[in-house]
Amino acid sequence: MISVDKALQIVLENTPVLDPVSIPIIGARNMVLAEDFISFDDMPPFDMAMIDGFAVVSGDIARASHDAPVSLKLDGEVKVGCPWPERVLSGHAVKIVSGAALPDGTDTIVSSESAVRDSTQRVKIYQSERPGENIFAKGGDIASGTIVLLKGKILTAADIGVLAALGKQEVLCHRRPRVSFFASGNDLIPPDQPLQNGKIRAGNSFVLQSQLDEYGAEPINLGIIGADSDELKANIEKAMESDMFITSTGSSMDDFDMIKGILQRAGMDLKFWKVAIRPGKPLIFGTFNGIPVFGLPGNYLSSMVILEEFVRPAICKMQGKRDVRRTEVYARLEKDIRGGGGMTHFIRAEVRITDDGFLALPTGSRTTPSVMPLTLANGFIVVPQDINHISEGETVRVQIIADPTNMC
Numbered sequence: 001m002i003s004v005d006k007a008l009q010i011v012l013e014n015t016p017v018l019d020p021v022s023i024p025i026i027g028a029r030n031m032v033l034a035e036d037f038i039s040f041d042d043m044p045p046f047d048m049a050m051i052d053g054f055a056v057v058s059g060d061i062a063r064a065s066h067d068a069p070v071s072l073k074l075d076g077e078v079k080v081g082c083p084w085p086e087r088v089l090s091g092h093a094v095k096i097v098s099g100a101a102l103p104d105g106t107d108t109i110v111s112s113e114s115a116v117r118d119s120t121q122r123v124k125i126y127q128s129e130r131p132g133e134n135i136f137a138k139g140g141d142i143a144s145g146t147i148v149l150l151k152g153k154i155l156t157a158a159d160i161g162v163l164a165a166l167g168k169q170e171v172l173c174h175r176r177p178r179v180s181f182f183a184s185g186n187d188l189i190p191p192d193q194p195l196q197n198g199k200i201r202a203g204n205s206f207v208l209q210s211q212l213d214e215y216g217a218e219p220i221n222l223g224i225i226g227a228d229s230d231e232l233k234a235n236i237e238k239a240m241e242s243d244m245f246i247t248s249t250g251s252s253m254d255d256f257d258m259i260k261g262i263l264q265r266a267g268m269d270l271k272f273w274k275v276a277i278r279p280g281k282p283l284i285f286g287t288f289n290g291i292p293v294f295g296l297p298g299n300y301l302s303s304m305v306i307l308e309e310f311v312r313p314a315i316c317k318m319q320g321k322r323d324v325r326r327t328e329v330y331a332r333l334e335k336d337i338r339g340g341g342g343m344t345h346f347i348r349a350e351v352r353i354t355d356d357g358f359l360a361l362p363t364g365s366r367t368t369p370s371v372m373p374l375t376l377a378n379g380f381i382v383v384p385q386d387i388n389h390i391s392e393g394e395t396v397r398v399q400i401i402a403d404p405t406n407m408c
Contacts, residue, residue, distance in 0.1 A: 001274040001281075003385070004344045008310060010271050011285055012324070015292050015314040018243060021175045025163045028155050030216055031173040032320035037149040039166050042139035046083075047102035051134045054115050054123055055088065055096045055106035058131045069124040074117065078103055093123050102135055109134035142166070152322055174320035179212050180239035181205070181246040182222035183298075184232060184259060190224060204248045204296075204303050211307050215315045217244070232262050240266075243318060246294045246311065247284075248303060256282050259295050268293050276385055278343040280306045301364075305346045308380065308401060326399040328382075331358035333396045339383035348377035351404040360398050378402035 002010075020034030049055070056072060064070040077095040078084040084103035088094055094103050102109075111134065114127035142148055148166065149159060155173070163171060183205045191206065205221060212219040220242060225235050239245040247263075249256045263286065264270055270286040273295075277283070279302040284295025292314055296303045313324035331351060339345045349360040363376045380399045383390065390396055 001276050002272055004275060004277050004309065007272060007275045007277075007283070007285070008313060011292070011310050011314050012317055014271060014285075014287050015317050016290060017320050018174050018177060018318050020172045020320075022170045022172050023175075025160050025168060025171050028163075028171050028173055029157055029160055031155055031176070033149055033151055033153045033155060034172045034174050034320060036147050036151050037163070037168070037171070039142050039146055039148045040144055041142075041166055042144050043142035043165060044136055044138060044140065047138050048136040049096045049098055049100050049102060049109055049134065050136050051109060051111055052097050053095075053109045053111045053134065054093045054125070055103050055109050056093045056125065056129075057088070057090050057106055058108040058129060058133075060090055061108075061110065061125045061128050064125045064128045066126050069116075069126045071118065071122055071124050074121050074123045093125070095123075107131045107135075152320065154321065174318070177217045177243040177315055177318040178220060179217040179244040179246060179315070180220040180222055180242040181208050181212070181248065182225050182235055182239070183208075183248045184225045188224050188298075204298060204300060207300065207303060208246065208248060208296075208307070211304075211312075212315070215312050216319055217315050232259070233266060236262065236266050240288050240291055242291070244292045244294070244314065245288070246296060248296045249298045256284075256295070256297065260284050263288075263293060263295065276343050277305070277309070278341070278345050280309070280346075281343070283310070285310070301348065305380065308399070309346065326401060328397055328399050329358050330395050331360035331379075331381075331398045332356075333381070333390055333392055333394050334359055334361040336392050337362055337381065337383065337390050337396075338388065339385070339390070340388035342385050344385045345381075345383035346399075347381040347383060349379045349381045349398060350376050351379035351398055351400060353404045353406050358398065358404065360396055378404055 060072060061070050072091060072093040075088065075092050075094050078100045079097055080099045083101045084094055088103045088105035096109060108129040108131055110125050110127060110129055116124045118124055148162060209219045209221055222235050222239060225232055247259055249259050260273060268286040268288045273284045274281060275283050279299060280297060282297050283306055286293050294311055296306050316324035337347055348363050350363050352359045360379065360381055379401055382397045382399060
C-alpha cells in the first residue's frame with residue numbers, strides 16, 4: 001500500500017499531455033493554449049479619441065486660458081468608423097467623439113467643457129492641453145509583434161475577446177480528453193428502473209459523467225455492465241479506444257477483484273491497487289498501451305474522493321494545465337474529527353467564509369455510505385496520516401471543491 005503523494009506521482013508520471021489541435025476560438029474557453037500567441041496588429045489600430053471634444057494642434061492652444069481663449073476655424077466633425085479625409089492645418093479644429101480616429105495633423109483633444117462654439121465655423125478654446133492628451137495612442141494597449149497570451153494559459157472569456165479583437169479565428173490548444181467509463185456489479189440497476197430487493201441505482205455513473213464534464217473531459221458513458229466476464233472484456237476493449245478509461249465497480253470486493261483480474265488479462269500494466277487513503281483505499285491504476293486506467297470503488301464518497309485526488313489531476317495534465325491540484329485554504333474546525341490508521345483522511349465538509357476567515361464543518365458519517373451529506377460538502381478536510389485526532393477550534397487544511405458559502 002502506497003501513500004497518497006506517491007500514488008499521485010505515479011498517476012501523473014503515466015499520464016500524457018494530449019496533442020494540440022486548432023479549434024475555433026468560440027469553443028476554446030477553459031482550454032489550455034499550446035503556443036504563445038503573438039499579435040500582428042496594433043491595438044488600438046489608430047490613435048483614438050478617449051473623450052468627446054475637439055481635435056486640435058497643441059501648439060495653437062499653448063497660451064489658451066479662461067481669460068484669453070483661442071479662436072480656431074471649425075472644419076467639421078469626425079465620427080466613429082468615419083476617419084477624417086484630410087490633414088488638419090494649424091489654426092483649425094475638428095469636433096470629435098470618443099472612439100473616433102484622430103485626424104492627421106492634430107495631436108491633442110480639448111474636452112467639450114473647455115470649448116465654446118462661436119458659430120458653425122468657429123470654436124473658442126479656453127484651456128491648453130499637452131500633446132497626446134485624451135488620446136489612446138496606436139498600439140498603446142497591444143503593440144504589433146508582442147506576445148499577448150503565453151503558452152499554458154487557460155483561456156478565459158476575456159482572452160477569447162482579445163483573440164477576436166486581434167482577428168484570430170482559431171487557436172492551438174490541447175484537446176479535451178475523451179474518457180470512457182462504465183459501472184459494473186450485480187447489485188446495480190439503471191436510475192430509471194424501480195428499486196428491487198438487494199439492488200441500488202447506479203448513481204455513480206451520473207456522478208462520473210458530471211464530474212468528468214466539469215474537469216474539462218469529454219465523457220463517454222458505456223452504461224452498466226453485468227458480472228459476465230466476456231461482456232466486461234468486450235467493453236474494456238471498446239473503452240481502450242479513448243484517452244482514459246474508468247470503471248466503477250459494485251459495492252463488494254469480489255466485484256473489485258474481478259475487474260482487476262480482467263483488466264490485467266486484457267493487457268493492463270498494473271501500477272498500484274491500494275492506497276493509504278480513506279475513503280477510497282481500494283483503487284486500481286494502470287496503463288494500457290499508454291492509456292491511463294482507473295478502477296474506482298463503488299461507494300459514492302470513495303468514488304468522489306478518488307475522482308478529486310487522482311482522476312482530476314490526470315485530466316488536468318492531459319489538457320496541458322500546470323496546476324493540477326485544487327485550491328487549499330486553512331480553516332477553523334467546527335467539530336472534532338478523527339484520523340489515524342496510517343491513512344490520509346479526506347473528510348467532507350461544508351466550508352464557509354466569515355469576517356474572521358474560513359470555517360469547516362464536517363458533514364455526514366465516516367462509517368456509512370451516506371449520499372445526502374455530499375450535497376452539503378464543498379470541501380475536503382485533509383488529515384495527514386500521522387494525525388489521530390483534531391479538536392474543534394483547531395486549524396485544518398481544506399481542499400475547496402466548490403464555492404464556499406459566504407457568511408460575511
